[in-house]
Amino acid sequence: MISVEEAVGLILSHVSPLPGEEIPILSARGRVLMQDVRASRNVPPFANSAMDGFAVRWADVAQASETSPVTLKVLEDVPAGYVAKHRVKEGTAIRIMTGAPVPGGADAIIRVEYTKSLNVRVRVTRSDGKGTHIRNAGEDIRKAQVILERGKLLTSADIGLLASVGKSRVRVHRKPTVAVISTGDELLNVDDPPKPGKIVNSNSYTLSASVEEAGAVPKVLGIVRDKRKNLAVAFKRALRCDAVVVSGGVSVGDYDFVKEALADVGVKMQFWKVAQRPGQPMAFGHARKIPVFGLPGNPVSSALSFFLYTRPALLKMMGRRNLFSPVIQATLDHEIKSPRGLKELIRCCLREEGGRCFVSSTGTQSSGVLRSMSLAQGLIVAREEETLLETGSQVSVILLNHHDLLKGEMGF
Numbered sequence: 001m002i003s004v005e006e007a008v009g010l011i012l013s014h015v016s017p018l019p020g021e022e023i024p025i026l027s028a029r030g031r032v033l034m035q036d037v038r039a040s041r042n043v044p045p046f047a048n049s050a051m052d053g054f055a056v057r058w059a060d061v062a063q064a065s066e067t068s069p070v071t072l073k074v075l076e077d078v079p080a081g082y083v084a085k086h087r088v089k090e091g092t093a094i095r096i097m098t099g100a101p102v103p104g105g106a107d108a109i110i111r112v113e114y115t116k117s118l119n120v121r122v123r124v125t126r127s128d129g130k131g132t133h134i135r136n137a138g139e140d141i142r143k144a145q146v147i148l149e150r151g152k153l154l155t156s157a158d159i160g161l162l163a164s165v166g167k168s169r170v171r172v173h174r175k176p177t178v179a180v181i182s183t184g185d186e187l188l189n190v191d192d193p194p195k196p197g198k199i200v201n202s203n204s205y206t207l208s209a210s211v212e213e214a215g216a217v218p219k220v221l222g223i224v225r226d227k228r229k230n231l232a233v234a235f236k237r238a239l240r241c242d243a244v245v246v247s248g249g250v251s252v253g254d255y256d257f258v259k260e261a262l263a264d265v266g267v268k269m270q271f272w273k274v275a276q277r278p279g280q281p282m283a284f285g286h287a288r289k290i291p292v293f294g295l296p297g298n299p300v301s302s303a304l305s306f307f308l309y310t311r312p313a314l315l316k317m318m319g320r321r322n323l324f325s326p327v328i329q330a331t332l333d334h335e336i337k338s339p340r341g342l343k344e345l346i347r348c349c350l351r352e353e354g355g356r357c358f359v360s361s362t363g364t365q366s367s368g369v370l371r372s373m374s375l376a377q378g379l380i381v382a383r384e385e386e387t388l389l390e391t392g393s394q395v396s397v398i399l400l401n402h403h404d405l406l407k408g409e410m411g412f
């Protein structure tokens with residue numbers, strides 16, 4: 001039996017980032033860039049007005065005030081998207097809209113609030129200074145500048161940034177396809193009528209959704225009966241994907257043939273037991289570069305083992321650098337007993353009070369109770385040597401679904 005840390009280390013040492021593909025930027029959010037992106041143009045591409053107002057020569061209006069306004073002749077109007085036909089010469093101005101190119105000869109924009117239009121003239125009563133309200137060419141991005149570095153996880157702002165420099169396609173790591181198989185003679189499909197001795201296969205659903213949550217592509221291959229031959233046939237098919245997730249059949253029961261069947265199709269097993277609770281039976285192997293995760297059948301254990309082992313591996317395959325969830329410290333509301341020699345992960349809920357974070361268990365920790373996983377906001381970690389976590393002590397909590405953990409506020 002190996003430790004959780006050793007198991008994670010072994011798994012990660014057997015997976016590498018997948019090769020790249022070039023995709024349209026509209027599909028690239030959440031993907032990891034494989035190359036530095038340089039701007040092929042300046043942004044903004046030309047000096048333009050940041051205000052609705054008048055383009056002028058600063059020298060003409062520097063002294064303008066309420067008591068001694070300056071009157072200029074208006075040569076034309078330039079809306080955004082058009083270029084002025086005239087240059088601004090001494091004693092003249094061009095009416096300009098936000099985003100329109102600054103006409104030749106102008107070196108300041110007077111905002112419309114400081115002016116009064118008089119037919120073909122404008123009266124200027126104030127100015128903000130030379131060069132004001134002009135967004136210079138290349139002020140945001142200079143041509144040839146690296147705007148996004150290799151390894152960057154692309155956000156919505158990055159997608160816009162790429163568009164702003166005219167880059168419509170990018171090279172990113174490919175998403176792994178992940179075969180999801182559930183094993184067990186007791187399993188029914190979700191729409192099957194209930195039958196004596198049978199239960200619904202929930203693991204395929206949890207695991208498929210978990211694959212998707214990690215950003216990878218699930219291929220649900222359905223239920224396979226507890227027969228070595230059937231399992232081997234299914235695994236052979238599954239090995240066409242980039243990774244394989246199997247639930248059930250990995251412990252020591254008389255009908256647990258998963259390890260043997262994986263060996264039959266050439267999967268080299270690395271380990272099949274981890275010093276943790278829940279989820280002690282947990283097998284990992286690989287066939288060439290394809291990682292194979294033999295998760296426990298118990299619904300909580302399989303979800304949890306996916307989170308601890310499969311998810312970081314899939315993230316690494318997608319080129320991600322940050323593979324693990326945040327861990328916080330919280331004050332324990334009640335004592336928890338834990339077995340020596342196993343790392344125990346206790347499903348828990350968090351609560352904030354007076355700027356401090358408190359944590360309590362979700363209740364029964366039986367690995368068959370999927371609802372405990374549904375309620376859980378995190379996992380309290382009881383380390384191998386710890387047999388009692390005392391009320392009021394500080395404990396480590398691995399955050400689950402951390403994006404939806406804290407109650408938001410409008411904040412302004």
Ligand code: AMP
Nearest residue numbers: 182184200201202203248249296297298
């Ligand atoms: P196993 O690991 O195959 O011994 O299964 C352990 C427990 O998990 C048994 O109670 C199974 O009925 C249950 N189980 C196994 N596979 C699934 C599944 N796909 N969905 C729900 N429960 C399952």
Ligand code: MG
Nearest residue numbers: 184248249297
């Ligand atoms: Mg089984």
